[in-house]
Amino acid sequence: MxxxxxxxxxxxxxxxxxxxxxxxxxxxxxxxxxxxxxxxxxxxxxxxxxxxxxxxxxxxxxxxxxxxxxxxxxxxxxxxxxxxxxxxxxxxxxxxxxxxxxxxxxxxxxxxxxxxxxxxxxxxxxxxxxxxxxxxxxxxxxxxxxxxxxxxxxxxxxxxxxxxxxxxxxxLPKREVNAGLAEVIKYGAILDYSFFEWLEKHIDLLVALDQKHLQQCIAHCCKIKADVVARDETEKNERALLNLGHTFGHAIETHLGYGNWLHGEAVAAGSMMAAVLSKILGDLDDNDVARLEKLLARANLPTYSPDGMQPEDYLPYMMRDKKVLSGQLRLILLKSLGQAYIATETELPLVLEAIRCCTQTD
The missing domain is CATH 3.40.50.1970 (Rossmann fold)
Structure with a gap:
C-alpha cells in the first residue's frame, strides 16, 4: 500500500x-x-x-x-x-x-x-x-x-x-479509464516534465491497467495535487494551474449536454487548444504540441473540438468560467512542457484562432 x-x-x-x-x-x-x-x-x-x-x-x-x-x-x-x-x-x-x-x-x-x-x-x-x-x-x-x-x-x-x-x-469501462488519463497527462504538462517523459514511456501500461505502474502513477499524481492544495487550498492563485484545458473543456461539456463527452475527454481536447494557443503566443513549438497530441492519442483521447461545435460557441461558456475575474478571461497556458502559468490578458481573437486550429474540417 x-x-x-x-x-x-x-x-x-x-x-x-x-x-x-x-x-x-x-x-x-x-x-x-x-x-x-x-x-x-x-x-x-x-x-x-x-x-x-x-x-x-x-x-x-x-x-x-x-x-x-x-x-x-x-x-x-x-x-x-x-x-x-x-x-x-x-x-x-x-x-x-x-x-x-x-x-x-x-x-x-x-x-x-x-x-x-x-x-x-x-x-x-x-x-x-x-x-x-x-x-x-x-x-x-x-x-x-x-x-x-x-x-x-x-x-x-x-x-x-x-x-x-x-x-x-x-x-471500469475503457472509455472511462482513458478519460482519467487526461488528468494524469495534465499533471506532467503543467508541473512535472520528468513525469511527462515517464508517461511517454509507460502510457501503454497504464491503458492496460498494469497494477504496479498504475499505483505508482496514481500516487505521484496525488502527491503533485496534495502539494499544490497545501499551498493554495481555495484556489486563489497556484491551484488554478490544475485546470489546464478545463475552461475549454467545460464549454464543450455544457454545450453538448452533460455526459455526452466525458469530463476527461473534454479536458483532453481543451488541453490541445491551450497548447496550440501557447504556440501561437510563442511559448511552445511544433514539436511540443505534437508530443502532447501524440500522448493524448495513445491514451485514446480526442484532440479536436466536437463535430458541429464552432469556435464562437465556446466564448459564452468560457466567459462564465469560475476563473473569470472582473470580466477578464483567465486561461491556463504553457510556457513549456512541465511549466504552466495563468494568462490574464489573452486577446479573444487568438483564443478563437487556437480553437479553430483544433476544429476538424470536412
Missing part, C-alpha cells in the same frame, strides 16, 4: 492507495457505533456496495445507503436533496459520516452534501474511477452543475480520508 498525506495549515488527511483496500477495515478512520451514509449509484453498487457495507459492519458501524442516478447529467441540486432526505429520514446528526463510493460525480455531490448538512459533517472519499482517483477526490472541491455552467454551485470542503482501491478499475 502506498500513502500520500494532504498537509493543510491546521490539519491533514491521508490518501491510501493499493489493491483490496475496500475490504481492509484498518484504512477507515471509523469506530464502532459511527453512523455512516454511503452515497453511490446503481452501477457502482452492483460491484462494490455489499463489500463496503460488510467492511463497515465489521468495524461496528451503523450503515445506511442512498443511490443516486448514474451520470454527469444528474450532478444536480435534485440529487443533493436525495442525500439530505436520506440523512434526515435516518435521523443522522452532526456525528454522521458520508462515504462517497463512486466516480467524480458521486464524490462531488456527496462532498457538497457533507459540507452543508447541518453546517458540515465528515466524509470519506472512495473513488472508483481513474479520473476521481488522480484528481477530483483529492483537494476538497465539491459542487453540482447548473444548466448554464459546470460546477457553479459548490464549496471547498476536505474529506477526512481518501481510500483508493485500484482493483475497482478492473470493472
Amino acid at each position: 502506498l500513502n500520500v498525506n494532504v498537509e493543510l495549515k491546521e490539519r491533514f488527511y491521508p490518501i491510501h492507495i493499493g489493491e483490496g483496500l475496500l475490504s481492509n477495515p484498518n484504512v477507515y478512520p471509523l469506530k464502532a457505533g459511527d453512523k455512516i451514509m454511503v452515497v453511490t449509484n446503481p452501477t457502482v453498487a452492483k460491484y462494490y456496495l455489499t463489500n463496503l457495507i460488510a467492511t463497515l459492519q465489521q468495524i461496528g458501524c451503523i450503515v445506511e445507503q442512498v443511490l443516486l442516478p448514474d451520470g454527469e447529467k444528474y450532478k444536480t441540486i435534485e440529487s443533493l436533496n436525495l442525500i439530505f432526505t436520506a440523512l434526515l429520514k435516518a435521523n443522522y446528526g452532526r456525528d454522521a459520516t458520508i462515504i462517497a463510493l463512486g466516480g467524480g460525480v458521486i464524490g462531488d455531490v456527496a462532498g457538497f452534501a457533507a459540507s452543508t448538512y447541518q453546517r458540515g459533517i465528515r466524509f470519506i472519499q472512495i473513488p472508483t474511477t481513474l479520473l476521481a482517483q488522480v484528481d477530483s477526490s483529492v483537494g476538497g472541491k465539491t459542487a453540482v452543475n447548473h444548466e448554464l455552467g459546470k460546477n457553479m454551485i459548490g464549496a471547498f470542503y476536505q474529506p477526512c480520508a481518501v481510500i483508493i482501491d485500484t482493483q475497482t478499475l478492473k470493472t
Whole structure:
C-alpha cells in the first residue's frame, strides 16, 4: 500500500492507495457505533456496495445507503436533496459520516452534501474511477452543475480520508479509464516534465491497467495535487494551474449536454487548444504540441473540438468560467512542457484562432 498525506495549515488527511483496500477495515478512520451514509449509484453498487457495507459492519458501524442516478447529467441540486432526505429520514446528526463510493460525480455531490448538512459533517472519499482517483477526490472541491455552467454551485470542503482501491478499475469501462488519463497527462504538462517523459514511456501500461505502474502513477499524481492544495487550498492563485484545458473543456461539456463527452475527454481536447494557443503566443513549438497530441492519442483521447461545435460557441461558456475575474478571461497556458502559468490578458481573437486550429474540417 502506498500513502500520500494532504498537509493543510491546521490539519491533514491521508490518501491510501493499493489493491483490496475496500475490504481492509484498518484504512477507515471509523469506530464502532459511527453512523455512516454511503452515497453511490446503481452501477457502482452492483460491484462494490455489499463489500463496503460488510467492511463497515465489521468495524461496528451503523450503515445506511442512498443511490443516486448514474451520470454527469444528474450532478444536480435534485440529487443533493436525495442525500439530505436520506440523512434526515435516518435521523443522522452532526456525528454522521458520508462515504462517497463512486466516480467524480458521486464524490462531488456527496462532498457538497457533507459540507452543508447541518453546517458540515465528515466524509470519506472512495473513488472508483481513474479520473476521481488522480484528481477530483483529492483537494476538497465539491459542487453540482447548473444548466448554464459546470460546477457553479459548490464549496471547498476536505474529506477526512481518501481510500483508493485500484482493483475497482478492473470493472471500469475503457472509455472511462482513458478519460482519467487526461488528468494524469495534465499533471506532467503543467508541473512535472520528468513525469511527462515517464508517461511517454509507460502510457501503454497504464491503458492496460498494469497494477504496479498504475499505483505508482496514481500516487505521484496525488502527491503533485496534495502539494499544490497545501499551498493554495481555495484556489486563489497556484491551484488554478490544475485546470489546464478545463475552461475549454467545460464549454464543450455544457454545450453538448452533460455526459455526452466525458469530463476527461473534454479536458483532453481543451488541453490541445491551450497548447496550440501557447504556440501561437510563442511559448511552445511544433514539436511540443505534437508530443502532447501524440500522448493524448495513445491514451485514446480526442484532440479536436466536437463535430458541429464552432469556435464562437465556446466564448459564452468560457466567459462564465469560475476563473473569470472582473470580466477578464483567465486561461491556463504553457510556457513549456512541465511549466504552466495563468494568462490574464489573452486577446479573444487568438483564443478563437487556437480553437479553430483544433476544429476538424470536412
